[in-house]
Amino acid sequence: MTPIDIQNEDNYPVSDEALIRAVMTVLELHEVDPRTEISVVITDDEEVRSLNAQFRGVDAPTDILSFPADEPPIVIPDEPPYLGDLIIAYPYAKAQAERVGQDVNDNLSLLVVHGALHLLGYDHDTPENKAEMWVKQADALRVLGISESLLPPLEDEAH
Helix, strand or coil: CCCEEEECCCCCCCCHHHHHHHHHHHHHHCCCCCCCEEEEEEECHHHHHHHHHHHHCCCCCCCEEEEECCCCCECCCCCCCEEEEEEEEHHHHHHHHHHCCCCHHHHHHHHHHHHHHHHCCCCCCCHHHHHHHHHHHHHHHHHHCCCHHHHHHHHCCCC
16 A cells, blocks of 8 residues: 555546655655655645635646655654645646647646645745755656656746
8 A cells, every 4th residue: 555645536647656756756866765655636726725725825737746744744743744736727737738739648747746845844945945846856756767857847837
């Protein structure tokens, strides 16, 4: 059993295995406890728009939102640590991939890598932080066998 919980109530055509592998790759590269739990929710643009408005003050959909657990990750005796939630707007992410001619599953893996890095405390709010985060993304993408050419389109998106 994996500690990565994929929730896809609308049955969007995603590879749970690819998403789990993307999260686990980030966790392994950062030597995070392999029992660490993360939820990945695949939903629609409206749900993500609503969450984006509520938590970021941006009344628009986006590709992915990251909701980290408390710092440090929540630890309950005899329970695995909980890192947080990733919420993906599948229609938005699919359109994003199609717009730049990328495979949607590769784009989803990139988004999960990006979101998992946010859960670990990385950000791209300054040029220095962005440079560090993009190196970590590139490292994970190499392990996953996904082209780093996905990174420039992500740089153009507001997160």
